[in-house]
Amino acid sequence: MKRKITLKDIAKELEVSISTVSKSLKDSPEIGEDTREKVKAFAALYNYKPNNIAISLKNRRTKNIALIIPEIVNDFFGEVIGGVEQVANEKGYNVIVCLSNESFDKEVVNIDTLAHGGQVDGFIISLSKETMLRQDYNHLIEVENQGMPLVMLDRVTEQVLCDKVIVDDARGSYNAVSHLIEQGCKKIALITTVDYISVGHLRTQGYIKALGDHGLELDPSLIVRIDGIAGCEDPIKKLVENQDIDGVFAVNELFAVTAMKAVQNHGKKVPQDVAIIGFSDGKLLKHATPAVSTVSQHGEEMGRVAVKMLLKRLQSDKEEESFSTRVIKTSLIKRESSGS
Amino acid sequence: MKRKITLKDIAKELEVSISTVSKSLKDSPEIGEDTREKVKAFAALYNYKPNNIAISLKNRRTKNIALIIPEIVNDFFGEVIGGVEQVANEKGYNVIVCLSNESFDKEVVNIDTLAHGGQVDGFIISLSKETMLRQDYNHLIEVENQGMPLVMLDRVTEQVLCDKVIVDDARGSYNAVSHLIEQGCKKIALITTVDYISVGHLRTQGYIKALGDHGLELDPSLIVRIDGIAGCEDPIKKLVENQDIDGVFAVNELFAVTAMKAVQNHGKKVPQDVAIIGFSDGKLLKHATPAVSTVSQHGEEMGRVAVKMLLKRLQSDKEEESFSTRVIKTSLIKRESSGS
């Protein structure tokens, strides 16, 4: 690789010292007008740009942040990346994206490498499923102990003290289910994840509360808990065919469209016979036929907020004070699948 | 931020020199067995990890690569990220993801910053629409001139000499359209992008050739070219309602589902009245009802291949030799929307 021009090169060429060059380029009043101009002209001509690695070494900050997410084939995380990247770039930070692929080990390796290697100034992380299942958060606690800022996003845990960005999952699903009830649904199925996933758990609670508040019986046979994304068709199909339901609340996009497909294949109409509402505002629900109502969690905004919290920590020198949790409001997007 | 432990710290603590520590940790036979062990034990105890920034400065390589893509709310690019990230991580590289948002300016800024700033060792890029429209590739040519490896992916141009990874777009769409014809379609609409987008252009050519080879007339009124993603509904709707078609080939996911929706709203059945086939194997087509046939471009593999090409360049010191273009084979995924 062709070597890039350095301060030293300029200094030699112009027969001045390195510090003169450095100061000139920073418009230091220490340096005489004419030398300053001469240096700047030369630097511009040769397209000089300071070497960020050297600056990082000197300043002990890299202007990189790590974003660790469980997967990417999920519009929610795609949006998060977008939001994070946008704000980070505006503020002069680069985003290193790491996928844990829902694996505890990969999450740990990623974090350890970046944290100890000193490649990033801070982390934004959404926990992998496996991590939540094992409830082993030492890698994160250690990051915090090192004094590296850490912001958790969406999939969080109380066992790590740090800034957090979440949505009001329980309320979001409460509203969604209430909406179904208002549309006249009486027998509403819930398609959710296993309980160790923080958001799945909260969304389940919203469902339960909504039923209760509207005087509907909680019928456990209308609830199906799915572990993993592969092979969700079967349990959903079974539920749809064996239970006499008139509404479905699904805690993510995939479950919602899968349920809709099962309903339609079963010869029923959406929303006339069965109304459906999902969670997460991705393409899948928007472009389904009929378009599926959903709870928007504003992934992009969550990403933006997370970066801002992180940068705030990075820019203040006072250690630790107190941590805050920002709750982003969900909003209900009513589409065809839940009646007019 | 708490300072991380350095060689110097260890040296002071153990009352040996820095070089002794460095060599011990690298298991250099120069150092006596016992000092070596002592140092290693101490380092392990305090969880010493070398500072990668310092190493980068010394070695003039960062072990970071930049991936520049136009957008992320598109499963194809999501898959690409996955593939890139996977192989890069395996090889000890980090991936800095940048979104150009289809903007020429942002693409230029991203590249200039990272290239001149010395934050990355190489680039993988998929061109923004605006860049292809303007045909201004100076920022990329300059990267090449600097001797930084550059791999173009999917959206490429002949005007930049570098390694490339593409799919056989023309053949992929040829196969797709041929499949429709074999299913008995006679009047096949083409929903494509404007022509300056390399892949849109090629896919259009495949369509034309397939018609010709099967003795079907090319009817320009069956072709609609859409600029941008917003507001594709109207032209598609108009086409579907005004033309008597029995097949649709769309060059991306969104156009395909939008067409399907228009067809269904128009009171026709898919695939009985109108067969549909798309391009790109994302969730949108897979989970549509009916599931939509498509041409898979294997985004993840493209990403993997791109990184491998990039790393190969990075690891060989010989400059420039010749550039290669890897063509990934598409495959036809037959689903419900195009008949049995």
Add this chain to the structure above:
DNA sequence: TTGTAGGCGTTATCAC
């Protein structure tokens, strides 16, 4: 007004 020197953390060369 300009230059010198030391340091950020590491490695490699060379001297002891």
Add this chain to the structure above:
DNA sequence: GTGATAACGCCTACAA
């Protein structure tokens, strides 16, 4: 066997 030194590119306190 071990250590001193210089270098990667930049910044800055201090000296001239």
